[in-house]
Amino acid sequence: MSAQPQSKVTRLRPDGGARPDLEFWVVGISHHTAPVSLRERMAFSAEGLAPAARRLVASSPGVVEAVVLSTCNRVEVFAMVRADADPVGPVVEFLGREHSVPPALLDQHRYAHRGRAAVRHLFRVASSLDSMMVGEPQILGQLKEQYRLATDDGIASARIRPCFERAFRVAKRVRSETGIASKAVSVSSAAVDLAQRIFDDLGDKTAMIIGAGKMSVLAARHLQGHGIASVIVTNRSFDRAVEMARGFGGTPVPFERYTQYLHLADVVLGSVATSGHILGVGQMADVMRARRRKPMFLIDLGVPRNFDPAINDLDNVYLYNIDDLSRVADEHRAEREREAIRAEEIVEEETERFWRGLSARDLTPTIVALRGRLDQIRRAELDRALSALQRLEPPERRALEAMTTAIVNKILHAPTAMLKALASESDAESAAEIAEMVHRLFALEPLEGEARGGPGVRDDGDDQGE
Amino acid sequence: MNESNLLHASLLAYLCAILAGGIDLAQPGNTTRRVASWSLGTGFLLQAGAILLRSGEVGSFAVGSFAEQVAFLTWLVAGIFLAIARRYRLAVLGAIVATIAFAGALMALVDHGGVRDLPAALRSPWLPVHVGLAFLGNAAFAFACLVSLIYLWQERKLKAHSLDARMRGLPSLETLDQANYRCLTWGFVMLTLSILSGVLWAELSFGRLWSWEPRTMWTAVIWMLYAGLLHGRVTVGWGGRQAARLTIAGFLVLLVSFIGVNLFSPGRHAVSFG
Known part of the structure; x- marks a missing residue:
């Protein structure tokens, strides 16, 4: 056979293998790779996301569709890229241009994954496995919202859609099949968690805040976030109590007579600066009688202790101090790590399945x-x-x-x-x-x-x- | 399909529920939980079939032997569980309930006796009403006891400030306490109706309202116990740990009298209906 010019056909089939026309890529920086000083310079505003993705596609040869994800802990570009193009350089340059950061600096902190590794990365991000607080639920909402912005704009479309839609489903599965998102790992969320172990529904319960300690205000906010019905506030300074009550939409009561109202409270948060206990066993026994022994959850966040520890021995009273709560939070943290291992297995399995589905298609x-x-x-x-x-x-x-x-x-x-x-x-x-x-x-x-x-x-x- | 086939099948289903429930305890998951409750439901229906067949065979309500009574009781406990597990988020108890149901069905199978003749005096439509109500009451009390045990366990953990991963799927103390109250109330209503039906039946067929024999005596004691407990709950506000302990104590008395009366005592209520 005579020498032939290399035809298009032969170039298309290197060793008979198939070469797809598009690849899925992710390029970005996150809390794993970049310090906060860099991350904060890189953040996009919500309305700036889609236009930025547009500029990226325009300036990067081979990039067909893109979704930009920007949170406090990560700035990432997910993109569909033509197989013969390498998007890493253009994307890094684009990010540097958008935020006036030298690309060389970005290059030290960026990561890039392609193909299956990029799919796995997206699944892990959506499932909150790549988060700073593993299991925190916000990331999925942010990802969904920013993906929606990109699809509304049209810069993300049919090619990138399957990856994201599957990522949302994987995240849902991880949440329902593992306890990764259900564990309270901060002191104030541990307080809420315990309240929910004791009470069926916080919707008909009352909390009383004694003192204006930062921790107890935080915990009270958390309880409100979980639907506690009403809040009673007391403070040595009544003016301060009135002010706090306004902040909570609650009722202020004078500190001298707060025990008169104590039987109304199901959850009590104490954080008064005091030399001795402000609440003794005898007083508490009276309170329990007054509320017909309905359970009470006392949280002592004061140092030194506000409540007499012996109160915990009373029937249907559960007294926790700050150390108890942090121990609970620690235990939960350890358990969350165990759950994260199961979640990783699910992500791995889903990545494999998604991959095989794509191949078949x-x-x-x-x-x-x-x-x-x-x-x-x-x-x-x-x-x-x-x-x-x-x-x-x-x-x-x-x-x-x-x-x-x-x-x-x-x-x-x-x-x-x-x-x-x-x-x-x-x-x-x-x-x-x-x-x-x-x-x-x-x-x-x-x-x-x-x-x-x-x-x-x-x-x-x-x-x-x- | 005869009765012993059905019992075998129900035992298998209960076993499946125990396994799935046990796995669910160790590692909670939606699938295992669903398998556990469906298996328990299947076992429940199969055993219902067995009880019906047996009753047809005997020609009356098949609670003649002690084993049959136990099996009927555990079957009712499983039924109550199936009815309220979802509402009170008690699904974690699946393995325990399945074990109880399994033990009961096993007794019925082992003790699978021939046809016993029922004394003429007891051949009456009153029998299923009277006995059915009594057993419903007992099953409700058994369930209240189970709920109370869980309550005490979780309560102790919370008091000691040591949480346990196994608590994750459990209902809150308040929910358990409400479930206890519900079960006690229903149990008490059933027990009262059962006593009333017994009195009425006795009056109509024997001309006596009340005959003193071990079973009736014990029943009176138990009725007063639970009446006192419910009264305390409503008026004094007994709840939580106190109510849970009293519920367990009450059920222990019930259990002892149930076994004692059935095995050792004469009278119209004795097992053989002798």
Whole structure:
């Protein structure tokens, strides 16, 4: 066979493997890699997100769709990028330009993942496994909101959508199947957690705040956030009590007579500066009688102690001090770490499943096989014709070569475009049916499921940049 | 499908519920919990079939032998659990309830006796009413006792400031206390109705309102115990730990009298209806 110019077809099939046209990438900085001094300079405003993504796509060759995620702990660009382009440089330059940060500095702190590693990263972020406070629930809301902004703008669309929609589902599964989000790890959330172990519903309960300690105000805010019905406030300075009560939408009572109101409270927070106990066992026993022994939860946040520790021995009274609460928070933290391991397993499993689904949806191998088949026919027929036409000069041979290649390309143009369109529109099952039909129509080699990569996502295994 | 087949099948279902419930205790998950409650429900229905078949065979309500009575009681406990577990978030108790139901069904299977003749005096439509009400009451008291045990365990943990991962799925103390109150109230109503139906039945067929024999004596004692407990709850505000302890004590008395009377005492209420 004569020397042939490298045709487009042969370049498309390196070693017979499939090369998808788009890859999923993430490039960014987070609390894992960058100090807060850098992170705070990098934050985008909510309204600035979509325009920024637009500028990114315009300035970065190969980037087709993008979602920018910006929170206090991370600034990340999720993008669909053409397979032959490397987006890391352009994205870093873009981030530097947007925030006037030297790209060289960013390069020291950025990470980049592609393909399957990028998918896993997105799933971990959505499931709050990559958060500073692992399991904190806000990140999912932020991700959803910022993804919505990008889709409303149109800068994120059909190619990137499956990754994000699956990420939201994975996050939901992690939350429902592990205790990762249910554990109170701060002192004030431990207080709320305990209140919920004792009381069925905080909606008909009353809290009393004695003193204006920072911790007790924080805990009271937390209780209010969990629906506690009303708040009574008392303070040595009545003016301060009135002021605080206004802040809580509660009722102020004078400090001298607060015990008269104590039986109304189900949760009591004490943080008064005092030399001795402000509440003794005898007083508390009277209070319990007055409220017909309904359970009471006392939280002593004062140093020295506000409440006599012996109060805890009374029936239906639960007294916790600041040390008890931090121990509870510590235990919860340890348990959350155990839950995080289970959550990681779920993310791993979902990444694997998503990956396999994508691979199944890919029609690239079918397109490649189809091209290969037609090219094989072309070449066989060409060889036969050329051997019959011995006397042809090289220029004429080349003309025949070019003509037959052009015919094959013209024939393939419409079906290739159609197959690509179908691949992005259909689910894994119907894509497999389409592939099967094409293979049978043109008597192509049978499909080998495992050998194929996914469209828009190519797993190059190792991550870059970390 | 005969009775012993049904019992075997229900034992299998209960076993499945115990396993799934046990796994759920060790590592809570929606799937295991669902499997546990569906298995328990299946076992409950299968055992219901067994009890019906047996009753048809005997020609009357099949609570003639001690084993049958125990099985009927545990079956009712499972039924109450299925009815209220979701409402009071008691699903964590699934494994315990399934174990109790399993033990009861096993007794019925082992003691699977032949047909006993019922004395003519007891062949009456009053029998299922009277006995059914009594057992419903007992099952409610058993459930109150179970809830109280959980209450005391969790209460002790909270008092000692040492939380336990196993507490995660448990209902709050307040919920447990309410469940205790509900079960006691229903149990008391059933027990009272059962006594009234017994009195009425005795009056109509024997011409005597009340005959003093061990079962009736004990029942009177138990009725007064629970009446006192409920009275204390309503007026004095007994609740929480106190109520839980008294509930458990009350049920222990009930249990001792139930076993004692059934195994050792003569009278119209004795097992063989002799």
